[in-house]
Amino acid sequence: MSIIKNLHVIFALLSITGFIYRGFLKLNNADKLRAKWLKISPHIIDTLLLVSAIYLVIAGQNYPEIFNWVTAKIVALIVYIGFGLYTLRFSKTRGGVLIGFLLAVMTFVYIVGVAVTKQVWPLML
């Protein structure tokens, strides 16, 4: 369990690091963003992040409630992916990229808060 948990955290860190790197590339209009490895690796990392998450949910058997912190993480992960898509693919303006970027990073910070506190609203302890 703890090995998978460590891997899960590593995949999460790789995911946000890669996203920040691609966000900077997009803001600086770099052709590097079109590199093949930058198109493929996020999908591999995010799939591994999700697979490890599903394993942790099943192994932890902590899913009897309908809306607990795990559900919050799933919803927030979808939101993070949405902001990421907007930032890197759909946004055509510099302002749009910046706002999408900030919202994605804030969503990621929220997910880490949920993960560490196991609370849906991490700041209301």
Ligand code: HEM
């Ligand atoms: C960007 C997405 C995610 C990030 C940044 C993230 C981050 C983390 C972190 C930092 C931990 C370690 C918490 C601790 O032990 O202090 C953790 C554990 C865990 N995460 Fe995630 N996670 C993400 C996505 C998900 C998703 C989508 C799910 C559910 C489908 C999930 C389920 C879990 C579970 C079950 C644990 C183990 C909790 C335990 O039993 O201690 N994670 N995650």
